[in-house]
Amino acid sequence: MSNTAGVRLAVNGKTDIGRVREENEDAIRWHADATLPFGYVVIADGMGGYSGGSLASRIAVETFSQVLDGLITPIFLACTPDQQNLMIHSAINNTVGKANQSIIDAKLENPQFAHMGTTLVLAVVWQDQLVVAHVGDSRAYMWSTAGIVQITKDHSVVQDMIDAGALTEEQARVSNVRNHITRALGVTEDVEPTIQSLTLNKSSLLLLCSDGLSEYFDNSELEHVLATHRPALECCYRLIDEANQCGGKDNISVGILEFTANSTVSPVVTGSVPSGSGEDTTVRRDRPSH
Template structure:
């Protein structure tokens, strides 16, 4: 896999209205192996609780992901490595959930805190995404933009039932009501999806402070035209702030480059993303 190149960039911004940034983000790319990840968490709860919950979550995932690629991992087969990545994300999310609950029990002023999460990991040509809540992951390549996550939210459920159009959801009074979050129940349902990457791509992770203002077509246009690609994170945040910036805004990008594929012509039936697994459940409403 020596032909693969990975680069990351990320930024979080307080926005134009909020007094505190309750978002947290961490980006990482290993210079020695084909390994990179981005984690974005959007906290809720006020009184600094949201910031605590999002930081606990990002720090917990960082700790576990940083320890993953070791001698044992490298000695495993690709299939085993993929299972280990999935287990690492699920385990670290469960641990973060418990840490938030413990913090809430010790500090009553944080009783309403919780956080969304979206995390993406690339190992060689394998991409795995975990998410809870309405922070999103997108993938852009020469075929266009693909949303890799489905919001765990009231409006998404209404869209799925045909009660709202995506356009109506953008202005719905319940658009910020999520149905899943870390730190709310003893167990959290994490949606995990995975794919095999077959060509150059940009992976965007963001909090809803970005998607509140920029629709998918705008996100696609920026990813397709703004270069250097990793600097799109600054453009996204600037645009969201110019549109109002009522929420904290976070954006992280992984740039995936397969030099061998770049040099070779793809066949007509090449698959851009090949789903490897999928799971989805629902949970009670959480008002943010």
């Protein structure tokens, strides 16, 4: 947890194997600085089976956590907000390339992992700036008293069909190709993340998840949980429990970042909050590489 004169950040996350898979191929990392208004959540949903997916997702989240943990330097702090935003964007772009290459290299060293890859979704908060990036169909949402907004749009076959008017949102949820993604880390030499910047001007909850959660919840159902369940950070546990009650067909990962504006809580000046992690890492047999 971090506190400053005007901003309070708290973060939590959890990953779960679900009720069907034999292994958890998801990986998650999260962190909130103890003294600065800085925090992040990174979730990766691996694919490939035979431990390949778990390796790919672990490479992705570990690569990003190493970079993000070193982001706030004296040079960064001396920059303007616009420059800082550009530095965050650049760090994300560069790290996507680095993680992508690391997964490809691991495939070359381990031919049994030839089909592995991973999705990625991450959120970085610095002061009132939010940067969200994703590759694949792991998602980010933002809830405030104004309601819920799905920040990311899936890189998937069904999303392309929705955009083309060939499929409705309701049809997409039950389509037999709903797990087919069109972009992933570790599949091609070049991969482009979608990166978005937003300004946080009111207290908000950021929810990141793998499709093991979004499989079971539409936006209104997620909004209900985020609006009513307190403490807010414990939404991670409630959402995973409810996804398992609905069948838990896939691994489930959830990260929550709580942004509180105009906090009157005294700043924290000692101690630290270690990065969180969850690495129960299964086989996405129905998710082919593209």
